[in-house]
Amino acid sequence: MQNTIMRHDWTKEEILEIYNRPIMNLLYDAASIHREHHNPNQVQVSTLLSIKTGGCPEDCGYCPQAARYHTDIEGNDLMSVQQVKAQALRAKAGGSSRVCMGAAWRNVKDGPEFDQVLEMVRTINKLDMEVCCTLGMITENQAHRLAEAGLYAYNHNLDSSEEYYKEVISTRGYQDRLDTIDNVRKTNVTVCSGGIIGMGEKLEDRAGMLVALASLNPQPESTPINALVAVDGTPLEEQEPVSIWEMIRMVATTRIVMPQTQVRLSAGRTSMSREGQAMCFFAGANSIFAGDKLLTTPNPDVNEDMKMFELLGLEPMRPFVKKAQPESVEAQYSAYKDQGEKPKWSRPEHKIERNEQAKQAAKALKTS
C-alpha cells in the first residue's frame, strides 16, 4: 500500500521508481490515493483566457507568443474589463468554475495595465467564479494587491527540472520562479504550478520537476501537466508528441507524490482520445481546461467535454469547494498601493542553440 502521508522530501529515485511501476500497479496505487483525498467523479473545469497575447520578450522554447520567434500568433493588447466579463459569463454558462487569465508578460509592472487586471479580478470574483492569473514574475506587494482584489489562485509553472529549464529558457532563472511562488505564499492566494512534458527532457527531469513541486511546503493546490504542443517556428517545433502512456504515468506519479493537489490535464488534450483521458482521470487527474483555445493552441470544444463527462459519469466541481471565496477590496480601500516597482529579475542569457536558430530563422523571414 502507498504511503499517503504528506511528504516534502521525495527523492528523484523514489519518484522514478513510481513512474516506472507496471502500469496496473501504478494506476491502482494512484487511484487509491486519489479516492482518499478527492471525489473521483468530480472534475474541476477552468477556462483559460489570453487577456494579452503575443509580443512577449522572453525566449521560452515552447511558446509561440515569444516575439523573437516567427509563428502565426496574432498579438493583442490587454483586453478591456468588459470583454473579460463577457468571456467569464460565457465560461460560467459552459460549466467552468474558474477563469484563468494569462498575459504574455515577463513580469508584472505597477501601472495602469496592472490596475486594469486587478479590476478584472474584482469583476470575475463578483461573478462567484474562482479567479486565477498567470502574469509572469510578481513581487510580494503585487501578490498582496492581487489577493486584495479577490484572486483565488496564481499560476507560475516550474516547467521542468532546474537542469532542463536551462535548456529551454535563457531569459530568466529557476530561482525567480520559486521566489514568485514564495511571494504568492505570503498571501491567501493558492498556488498553481506544474510543467510540460515532451520538450526533449529525460525521465529524470520529469522526476526532478516533481521533486521541486512536492518539496514546496505547502504543496501547490493545483498542478497542470501539459503535453507539449509543438508549434511551427518555435525552437521545439520538431519535438515528437508524447504518448498517452507517458501522460498517464506522469499524472499518476503526480497524484501519488502530491495527494491533495488538483492535477490538471492541460495542453495536449486535443490529441488524447476519450479513453486516454478517462485513464488520466482514473490515475488522479481532476481538473481540465475548457474552451477551444488554450491561450493560443487548440483545445477540445466545451460541448465535446460535456459529452465526455456525461459518458464517464463525471460532474464539474462547484467553485470554492477546497477554499472559501476571497473578498474583493475595492481599489480605493486597498492597503497595498502601487509602489512603482521595477524589480530586477535575473537574466542568465546563456546560449541555447535551438532558441538562437529559431530567432535567426524568424529574422531571416522578416527580411526576405
Ligand code: SF4
Ligand atoms: S511562456 Fe509566457 S513568458 Fe514564456 S514566452 Fe510565452 S508568454 Fe512569454
